[in-house]
Amino acid sequence: MVWSDEPSRIAQLAELFSQQLDAVGAEIVEAIVESLPLLGNDPAIRAELLMLTMWNVRSFLAAARSDDDPSTIVVPPETKLMARTLVHRGLEPEVAYEGCRIAEHIIWKRWLELSAGTVAPAELASVLRRSHAAISWFSTELLHQAIEAMREEQVQIAGGDLSRRIKMVRLLLDGVQLDDDMVSRSLRYDVRREHTALVIWADSGVRPGVLRSVGLSLARAIGAPVPLMIAAAADVLWMWIATPTADEASGLAGIAVDLVDAPVRVAIGPTSPGVDGFRRSHDRALAVHRMTAIDPDGARVLTHRELEVAALASSDEGSAHDFVLSTLGGLAEDTPLCERLRETLRVYLDMAENAPRASEQLHTHRNTVLQRVARATEILGYPPGERRLAVTLALELRRRLHTFR
Template sequence: MAQLQLLPPHDEAHTAGATSEALRQEVTAHCGDDATAWAVQTSAGLCPDGQDALPELVALSVAYRLHRGTGLPASVIAEAESLVRTQVERGCDLAHGLGLIRSAHGRIASAVLAACARIEDPDERTAAMTGTASLVFDAVDELSRVVSDRFAAERERWLAGPAAEQRAVVLSLVRGESVDVERAARKLCYDLRQNHVALVMWAERGSGAQELQKTATRLLNRLGCRSTLLVPMGGDGLWAWGLRPNGDAEELAPLLAADPAVQVAVGLPGAGLAGFRTSHEQAMAAAQLGLRSATNARVHTYRELELGALLARDEQAAADFVCRELGGLGDDSPSAGALRATLKCYLDHDRSVATVAQRLHIAKNTVLYRIKRAEQVRGRPLGDNRLQLHTALYLAETFGVSRPAVQPDVAPAVRTA
């Protein structure tokens, strides 16, 4: 529809989508890149806890209806059903979901009508406003009916299943509520008195809960766990624990080779009920850090990320620290990245040029050049605040040098209980 041409992206900065990539690609195929980017950016930030998938789905539905003038495609319906399932399993009620839809409707309608108001011809402007307002309402109304109908079915299914009771017990344990440990252990069929290691796992939407559980079992078996506890968190997330671990988390990465959509965070082993809770908290912290990480790692261990967890509790302060200490080295460019990597390796290995050359597969003269150039770009001698410099390089390597940004919506497994 012509009105859609009035809705270019209002912000050239990249905003990560909250819905599935497959859905966004389908909308792009039907409506174009601008329409999808507009939908993602217009709906971003509506939910205070960053769970923007449902508002984004509203915006994508509107973009599709404006462009195609027809009912919602099967992919939108399927995505809505998946989101409802996740909302139900998180304990949200229907009012919460419909409230998000209403908030999204208000913002989207305002954005559409504001774009129409820029049409110079009065008759065309009136026709555009009338036509788009009707189409926006139809899209939101259809999506609201899908959500309402599916919510009732999913709620009934969830309340009737044993998973709900198991999840309630686990939530009480990780929240530190007063519980009868023996009774909880019987309900979970899991010994809470032993040593535990906790995993937090998530996958791209639609990957399948059963496949995620199979992967979790393989990972815990590799860690040598004699018994496991698997708790689905939404359709695409999982909390897991294993008893008496004796393996190394570094051995887990090869097991994910066949599951490119899956990521896992691993806590440190802990004893008893306190260890059950602490290992899970560590896995959650590692998961959240992994989502912010500048690397492409799919296994995030608290052991490796603990320093980052401690240093970056105040994300904005950490970003300011990196910017201040690195100076020009903090630029988000390939050349600055190469200088940072070389300098960090140099400091990691006690300023051994030979070791840096060997590890980075570059000539010694290249190492010397980059170190000298890094000092020039930073604008200060390397010996000036060396500890702070090394720390800033670590943070830049772990989280990147861009300013903190809104993260895409992920499986509820990665959100606090």
């Protein structure tokens, strides 16, 4: 089966389609997340899903543009990495099936729209028949390889130590009541102690073992035993450090600032006791990760204490988004000017409306700070001091929420 014996209409469509690639990738991911909310709640999986979607569509379009036989298209190896991530999260192959079905539907819908607007009526039927056959073949092959990789990974870890540890951690995080002594023996990690959960990730690819090395270094730096570590995705590690009391972990954030270098980043939850603390600290670390993973230029080490209010307010992102818009109005717009004014106002309020101190933080002149604050106030339509708490929170949420990215 070939695309065409003549200059291919499909190749031309592929070229046009590639110009919409970013929008198509975002649409596919949003549709998958809406159908499978568990994936969207985890920024690590969401990021992998977007990268995988872009890789797969690019592979298909490259073959289409060069008139390759679709049976020779190579499914990107990243498909198997994503499959292993899904298995390690305790998900079944049905998730891969649903994701492929949604992606194929959106690609075919977009392809139809392009075809109707660019292909001559006399050629449309034959072009669509060949297009549909090629898209269906690629989607089927992609699904086959993803499910095969998931099955292989399930077989590899089934009944093994890794499988037991992953299942045990999942049960703890789901709130299942288990015997503390039995869990501690199984995990080789004392769940009866104080726990500090971390999410360690990289903004770009790192060598295997780098994230674990960072985690072990942090645990050793505070004199803690070997931490519990679970690979959440290719570039994301979940970790728990157990200490006899909360005091031993109190300096962890400061130590992490000195130890963690780009591209590695760390989100640190609060130190909490027992199994409930194991779960609570992890939930808080995940909340920090969700808020900060979308900002590659953000701080390398972030704690829940620093972002606690914003994390709490953003637990319902739809409502938080609306709150930002209603509080900031035009100041929430995505323009370089508004971004500069928001940052100046945020620092100004954080410095108790002290212009000299704010100018030091912003490395600009005091008069510049006052001018920007005056302009921001004009856009707001009211003095920020009148609604200080609301404005401060809205400014922080505007920096953090991925709905504004």
